Amino acid sequence: MTDRKTSFLRRFLRHKMAVAGLALLFIILIMAASASIFYPQGPWKLAGRPLLWPAENPRFPLGTDVLGRDLLAALLYGAQVSLFIGLAATLVATILGTFIGSVAGYFGGVVDRAMMGFTEIFQTIPPFVLAVVVVAAFKPTLGTIVVAISLVSWPPLARLVRAQFLQLKNAEFIQAATLLGMSDTRIILTQLLPNAVTPIVVSGSLMIASAILLEAGLSFLGLGDPNAMSWGYVIATGREVLRTDWYITALPGLAVLATVLAINLVGEGLNDALNPRSRNR
Secondary structure: HHHHHHHHHHHHHHHHHHHHHHHHHHHHHHHHHHHHHOOOOOOOOOOOOOOOOOOOOOOOOOEEEEOEEEHHHHHHHHHHHHHHHHHHHHHHHHHHHHHHHHHHHHOOOHHHHHHHHHHHHHHHOHHHHHHHHHHHHHOOOOOHHHHHHHHHHHHHHHHHHHHHHHHHOOOOOHHHHHHHOOOOOOOHHHHHHHHHHHHHHHHHHHHHHHHHHHHHHHHOOOOOOOOOOOOHHHHHHHHHOOOOHHHHHHHHHHHHHHHHHHHHHHHHHHHHHHHHHHHOO
């Protein structure tokens, strides 16, 4: 086990862009963790004159928004909200997608057709449109946004897990487990899922980036939680002064770009490190 972990770490560290992405993601996590330390009063305080440009006043390194709120505080607290939504939505979507894909792939037949038919219903609707409909139909809170993003994120993972199970379920070790009298649940949990964990992990890492982008889009349209200072909310507050004070939109936009890029780079590194075909490279 130790040799496998060492080998995985060596392959991951060999992917220089993935290491750079991990370092960038670590910086973003530090930003989120330090928000309450540097700004215990929160991000909503009207701290100074509105529309101060970055570096115009030493008290506000990144300037202020249209109401005079400190943009640096907004970005730090926005990191907390955006990362929370990304992680929570990905967790829910991964559990749902893995369950449906596992059941469909293992049992096949009528169960498979029913599960995949249910999956196709969600895939026929554009993800962002479905997320907008779900959030608009209910009160826009963090919980609603997590549910909406989860609902549009799980179908691709379900199909991926199903394909893995279809490929593995006729393998000799599964036939041996069946002959030993293992239950279907035990075979799925102890034999099939561990062998399908690589695509689940890689897909889940990329799903976090998609969830952050979806949340930013929802908040930009005014469908975010009005009590949560997310990056999308900050972008939305700056759209009315985009031509004259574009920094209000640009700074959180760059934060979203950096986070999504970092997560995608880490996802590529995980794919290369976990993919058996890369072990002999």
